[in-house]
Amino acid sequence: MARNRYTIGILFIAVAVLLLLGKLGVFHLLFSFFWPLVVLVPGLLFHYFYFNRTLPAAVLVPGGILTTYGVMFFYCNIFGWGAMSYLWPGFILGIAIGLYELYLYDRGSDRSIWIAALVLGVLSAVFFTITLLVKLGIYIIALILVIAGLAMIFRKRKLW
Known part of the structure; x- marks a missing residue:
């Protein structure tokens, strides 16, 4: 019976600490920065399971897409979401990467x-290229x- 009291006491303390950390905004801060892991980790897991011969090559398509999108979302979290104004072609690139991985690793x-x-x-x-020229065109011309x-x-003068 005494053992149950200690276990329940530790559980109460752990719940109280979690509630206080939540009230202080620790979880919000962590989630607001690390939420792209929700997209990135499944993509990396698809790659991991394919290369360990657990899943077929078809999982490389969503793996490539999710990994590319996760990297883009981390970039935007770090440098600001205004970066999406020139990163949007990455959504097309993610599909291209997934299809290319399928072609590369599926023998059939x-x-x-x-x-x-x-x-x-x-x-x-x-x-x-078009997006960068529009955004940075004057700098490229300069x-x-x-x-x-x-x-x-x-x-040398001889070359003119």
Whole structure:
């Protein structure tokens, strides 16, 4: 009977500590920063189970998608959600990565999976480029002009 009293007493103390930590906002702070783990961990687990020969290669598609999205969400948590204005093509890239992994590791996969992954990857790269040019266009033009000016200054006269 005394043993049950100690166990229940420790349980009460643990619940009280959890309630106090929750009231102080510790769990909210942790969850607000680490919530992308809810997306990232299943993606990594899909990869882990495939490479341990537990699950078939088809799990690499959602694994690649979830892993890519989880990394994007962590980036936005660290650097701010305004970053999503130029990271949005990553949603297309996640699907391309998942399909490419399926093509790469499934011996019986069709070539059309590779073509779909390639098309989505190129489309994502084009959208990334357009987005970066719109967001950072003036800086890129200034950088190109500086490089061209330096090349003209330091290049030998015989080449002009």
